[in-house]
Each structure stands twice: as structure tokens, then as C-alpha cells.
Amino acid sequence: MIFQILETFTLVSGLVYIFLQVRQNRWMWPIDVLCCFAAIVVFAHQSLWASMGLNIYYLVMGFAGWFSWKRDAKKTGENGIRIRQMSAMARIGSLLGFVASFVFLYWALKVTADPSPFADALVGASGIVGTVLLVRSYLENWYVWLFSDTLSLLLCFMQGLYFMAILYLVYTAMAVVGLLEWRRDGKYID
Template sequence: MTDIVLEWLLGNYIEILGAILGLVYIFFSIKQHILTWPTGLLTSALYVVVFFDARLYADMGLQAYYVVISIYGWYFWLSGKKQNEKKVAVKTTRKILWLKLAVVSIALYALLLFILSNYTNSDVPHMDSVTTALSIVATWMLARKYIEHWLLWIFIDAFSAGLYVYKGLWATVILFIVYTVMALLGYLEWKKDLKSFEAKN
């Protein structure tokens, strides 16, 4: 039994390390700590490899996007705050922005589905496209500190956990179940911060 576990650990060490760093990333994200971004960058770099091996090509491309958006988020969280602020303030998403984000999400989904269906051997093109399109939007919202990004993540993470069960990525399944719970906690934590900011202004 010990040999089987050891063999599994050695065979999946990149996924396991990515999962551990992913938990650290979400913790920092909830706390609005600047280390959110370098930790997220490392997590994403590892998951490029994991998802390539699993033939989840849209998710692999998403991780490459995360590397880029991590650099942007890092910069924005450092430089985007106003003079009298210690950090960039949490804000709500206005209706017009929701409409724009919905259009972007649908367009991304359609583009990804076309690519995956016609140019890859993906066996889950619809599910992979949905999670990837919404994740691109949600991560941009995180970088800009829109609180509702947590609501998107609750759906994305729960949906993704089911997808990874199908693909047999068990360390990642556990990670995304935890992500789902932490996304709910993140929403509640950011909501407190938002109320505190609104009370001062």
C-alpha cells in the first residue's frame, strides 16, 4: 500500500505541488495580500504541464493567461490605489460592465469551442470551453477587485471539480472542492471589507 501511494506521489508530483500552491494562492487572494500574484503565477506555470498531459487544452491555455494576468494584477494592486488608500479598494460590478462581461464570456466560449472541436483531440470541448471562458473573465475581475468575481468562482470551481473527476485528476478534484468553499469564504470576507470602505465614504 505504501509503495502504491509513493508511486502515485512521485508520478503526480507536479499536480500535487500545483494543488498546494493553489491553496496558498486562494488564501492570499481572500486576504487581498500582494503575494496572491507571484503564488498564482507559480501555480499556473505548473498547471500548464498538468493540463497538457490531461489533454485539457483550453485549461492549459487558461493557465498561460493566468501567468500574464498575474503580472498585470501584481502591478495594479501595487500601483492602482488612490493616495489616501493602503490598498486598492474592493468594488461592485455595475450593470453595464456585467453586460460587457457576458458578451465577452459568450464570445470566448464560442471561440474556444470552435478551436477545441476542430483542431484538438479534446474529449470535453464544451465543459473545457465554459470553465475557461468564465475563468478568464473572473480573473480579470479579481485583478480589478470586483467582489462578484467570487460568485463566478463558486460556480466555476464546483463545475471544474466534476470535470476533473471525469479526467481522473484526483489531487485537482480535492483542490477545486476546497476552492469552492474558499470562494464562498472569500466573498464573505471581501463583503465585510466593502461595507467597511462604504461606511468610511
């Protein structure tokens, strides 16, 4: 019963979070922290260790995102979507970070009771990279989220986490909306 309540809370707070993310509203970050806390408990209960660990990471990055976006808002004004141009070095670093994270997570998950180590490692590695790109306001974060959220949707559905699967379905759709809105309305900074 408690896990169903937490899963429902994660769904509702996650919907609020993604709406605010698309609008690049920095209040998304405290909502994210609450959502992640509930998701940590749900994923731990299902023994999805990488997803649980990823939500611990998201929780910590929620604080980093709050301060980063607050600083950017002071530099550029409150209104508008602020995005950064991703350099070639940042792209290479992101790819290397993804590969290193995937290899480590896959190895770690093989020695645990994780029911889907390959998929869980892919979700974990892409979530790590996607969050860094989001905190830095790179447009490319949306491409990573399209991949990660689609895979998370399938993983949650296969594990019987239907409310979480609905959340990731909405996240996937909103990643498309976010990409289009940031492309259309974004103003490059730096």
C-alpha cells in the same frame, strides 16, 4: 511521476494562493504564477487544452494583477479589502466576453482531441471573465469563481486528476468565504 509531483505542487501552491486571495494580499499573484506554470504542464499532459490555455492566461494576468493591486494599495493604504462597484456596462461587457469566449473555445476544442469540449469551454470562458473581475477587484468575481471552480472540480475528477479536484473543491469553498469576507470587510474605491 513528474506529473504527480507537479499536480501536488499545484495543489499546495494553489492553497496558498486562494488563502492570500481571500485576504486580498497582493503576494497571491507571484504564487499564482508558479501555480499556473505547473498546472499548464499537468493539463497539457491530459490534453485539456482549454484548461492549459486558461492557465497560460492566468499566468499572464498574474503580472497584471500584481501591478494593479500594488497601485490600488498605494492609493488607499496597505490595509483592508478594496473593492470596486461594477457598473451596468461592465456587467454587460463581462457577459458578452463570456459568450464570445465560450463560442470561440467550444469551436476550437471541437477540432482538437479535447475530451470534454463543452465543459472545458465553460471553464475557460468563466475563468477569463473571473480573472478580469478579480484584477479589477470587483466583488462579483466570487460568483464567477463559484461557477468556474465547481465545474473545474467535476472536470478534473472525471479525468482522474484527483489532487487537482481537491484543489478545486477547496477553491469552491474559499470562493464562498471570499465572497462573505469581501462583503463584510470590503471598502469601495473609485
